[in-house]
Amino acid sequence: MLERQGSIELCPDGPLLLRGDFEILGADGEPIDAHRKTVALCRCGLSSIKPFCDGTHKASGFRTEE
Amino acid sequence: MRLPEARGNASDALFTLLSRSERHARGSGGAIAEAVAGAEDVLTDDDLQVALFVLYELHYRGIDGVEDAWEWHPELLAIRALIEAAFEARLREVVPRPPRPEPTRRAVADALFELTADTGGPSLSRFVARQADESQLREFLIQRSIYQLKEADPHAWAIPRLEGVAKAALVEIEADEYGGGDPARMHAAIFAQTMRGLGLDDSYGAYVDQVPAITLASANMMSLFGLHRRLRGAIVGHLAAFEMTSSIPNKLYGNGFRRNGFGEDVTWYFDEHVEADAVHEQIAARHLAGGLIEAEPELLDDVLFGASACLTIDGIVGERILAAWTTGQSSLRQQVTA
Ligand code: FES
Ligand SMILES: [Fe+2]
Ligand SMILES: [Fe+2]
Numbered sequence: 001m002l003e004r005q006g007s008i009e010l011c012p013d014g015p016l017l018l019r020g021d022f023e024i025l026g027a028d029g030e031p032i033d034a035h036r037k038t039v040a041l042c043r044c045g046l047s048s049i050k051p052f053c054d055g056t057h058k059a060s061g062f063r064t065e066e
Numbered sequence: 067m068r069l070p071e072a073r074g075n076a077s078d079a080l081f082t083l084l085s086r087s088e089r090h091a092r093g094s095g096g097a098i099a100e101a102v103a104g105a106e107d108v109l110t111d112d113d114l115q116v117a118l119f120v121l122y123e124l125h126y127r128g129i130d131g132v133e134d135a136w137e138w139h140p141e142l143l144a145i146r147a148l149i150e151a152a153f154e155a156r157l158r159e160v161v162p163r164p165p166r167p168e169p170t171r172r173a174v175a176d177a178l179f180e181l182t183a184d185t186g187g188p189s190l191s192r193f194v195a196r197q198a199d200e201s202q203l204r205e206f207l208i209q210r211s212i213y214q215l216k217e218a219d220p221h222a223w224a225i226p227r228l229e230g231v232a233k234a235a236l237v238e239i240e241a242d243e244y245g246g247g248d249p250a251r252m253h254a255a256i257f258a259q260t261m262r263g264l265g266l267d268d269s270y271g272a273y274v275d276q277v278p279a280i281t282l283a284s285a286n287m288m289s290l291f292g293l294h295r296r297l298r299g300a301i302v303g304h305l306a307a308f309e310m311t312s313s314i315p316n317k318l319y320g321n322g323f324r325r326n327g328f329g330e331d332v333t334w335y336f337d338e339h340v341e342a343d344a345v346h347e348q349i350a351a352r353h354l355a356g357g358l359i360e361a362e363p364e365l366l367d368d369v370l371f372g373a374s375a376c377l378t379i380d381g382i383v384g385e386r387i388l389a390a391w392t393t394g395q396s397s398l399r400q401q402v403t404a
Contacts, residue, residue, distance in 0.1 A: 011348045012172070013179075035338075036242050040345040048317070053344040055313030059184060 013063050015040035015053035024051060067271025069129050070120065073279075074113025076101035080120065080145065088135040098145045108156045108283075109379070114149050115282040119274065121146045122289040126216055127270055150290055157287065161375045169363035171356030178303075178351045181373055182310040190384040191315035193391065194322035203326060204264050205397055206319075208273045209387060213285045214257040215270050218243035220288035221305045227298045231357030236302070239309070239346045239354065253342075256335045260323075263332035276398045280386060284379050291372055299368025300375065302358050306350040307373035308380075312343035 006020035018024075018039050024032040032051065040053035044062035047054045069085075072078035079097035098117065105111045123129055124137040136142055167177035194206060218240055225236055245251035258268035267273070274282070291301035320336030330337075355369050390397040 009348075011352065012175075014348055015344065017345065017348055036246055036342060036345065038238060038242070038345055038349070040348060049341055052341050054317065054340050055344045055347065058179065059314065 010064070011040075012066060014043075014057055016043055017041075067123060067127060067129060067269075067274070069131065070116055070271075070274040072113075073116045074101060076113045077117040077120070080117045083141075084120070084129065084132045084136060088133045088139055098148055102148050102152045105152065108149070108152045109160070109382075110279045110283070112279040114152070115279040115286060116274070118146070118149045118153065118286045119282045121149070122286060122293070123271070125289070125293065126219060153283075153286065153290060157375055157379075158371070161371060161378045163367075164370050164374050166366060166370065169359045169366055171352060171360050174356040174359045174366070174369070175351040177370070178306050178310060178355055178373055181370075182307055182377065184311075184314065188388065189315070190388055191318035193388055195318035195325070196322075198322050198326075198391070200264070200326050202391055203323060204266060206387070207261050207264060207266055208276055208398060209281050209383070211257070211261060211266075211268075211273055212271075212277055212281055213288070215254050215268070217254045217257065220285075220292035221301055223292035224298050224301045227295045228302075228358065230361060231353050232302065232355075232361060235349050235353035235357055236305075239305070239349055242342055242346065253335070253338070256338060260332050260335045263328060276400055278386070278397070278399055280379070280383050284383050287375060287379055291375075297368060297372070299358065299362070299365030300372030302355055302365075303369035303372025303374075304376045305372075306347075306355045306369070307376040309343050309346040309350040311377065311380075313340050313347065316340045316343065 006018065006022045009017040009019070011017060018034075018041060019037070022034075024034055024039075024041075026032050041051050042049075042053045042057070043064075044053075044057035044060060046056040046060050046062070048056065069081055070077075072081050076098045098114075101111075101113055101117075102108075105114055108114055120129060121142060124132070124134075124142070128134055128137075164177065164181050167173035190206075194203070198206065221236070222240055225233065225240070228236055241247075243253050245253070245255070249255060261268040288301070288304060291297045291304055316336045316339035320333045320340070323333050323336065355373075359366050359369060387397040
């Protein structure tokens with residue numbers, strides 16, 4: 001990924017996509033296994049697999065401001 | 067995989083031809099042309115769908131006892147073209163045309179999210195979550211195995227046909243489908259593990275003889291879209307719709323297996339798809355489909371067609387399984403004794 005170390009993409013009405021070099025730490029400071037290179041973090045607050053998105057934002061009509 | 071059983075004159079003629087050496091090819095085109103002409107509905111025609119499935123498998127893993135050289139034999143390509151023309155025409159007839167968005171990334175993504183939104187009607191995933199018993203779960207896996215054991219393969223045909231944003235997006239999704247470099251995490255391999263967990267045969271193509279024509283049609287549609295560069299918009303639309311209708315149903319499928327007492331070794335496949343496809347759907351809608359339309363706006367209708375075809379055909383597959391189950395029947399052609 002050349003110069004870039006990590007990036008966060010704001011998906012309209014949806015999650016945050018994380019790419020590149022990142023680490024997700026839980027409240028206890030322990031790393032959370034991301035399972036894949038690009039992850040979607042929930043920002044609607046309704047996911048059943050937080051911190052990851054599970055698509056629930058679509059059913060709940062979550063809207064982001066742009 | 068094993069050569070499946072013929073389901074009529076066309077597949078019988080084709081399979082007989084394939085059992086010979088490619089150098090001694092001699093016509094089965096006549097029988098196929100007759101079957102195509104006589105077919106009431108190609109989508110549910112067992113004879114033509116199993117013939118097409120086998121013709122496509124020559125491009126994937128091959129068929130036991132069939133010479134690999136058949137793959138590009140002109141006679142077979144001609145036969146394939148005959149079935150494909152009827153198949154594509156029928157798809158274009160039955161698949162509804164969604165409203166056309168502006169050819170921008172954002173508008174295309176919005177249109178796809180709109181098209182794929184859950185309508186809340188009766189669904190296979192809700193049935194599986196609430197009431198499917200163990201033998202129905204097994205049937206469900208058998209139906210799915212036709213595609214899931216080669217999960218992501220038909221869409222991979224599109225990679226060299228795309229450029230830029232869309233290509234990077236497709237590779238980003240496909241790399242995750244293929245386990246991100248770990249063969250044990252490959253989605254097809256995780257699905258095989260789920261099959262073994264229910265005592266099923268996880269070898270490639272083991273249950274082709276058991277599934278109805280429409281299930282084969284669902285897989286054949288992906289191969290049709292994937293193998294023709296002309297239809298690259300359709301395979302992109304197909305993948306987008308597939309990813310965008312996956313996370314929530316997979317949560318329900320997983321719940322059905324948990325309710326029947328199965329553990330994480332069996333539910334991993336579904337749990338993985340809840341999480342992975344919440345990522346994939348964003349990439350597929352915005353960068354793959356949206357990115358493709360920004361680069362090649364003339365493909366908009368094909369992207370919508372592919373997405374709508376995915377929803378329509380897989381919708382029929384689901385309805386038929388549900389209809390069988392709710393009347394106490396099996397959705398398979400023959401009962402499987404596991
Ligand atoms: S943002 Fe997708 S579930 Fe919350
Ligand atoms: Fe997958
Ligand atoms: Fe996926």
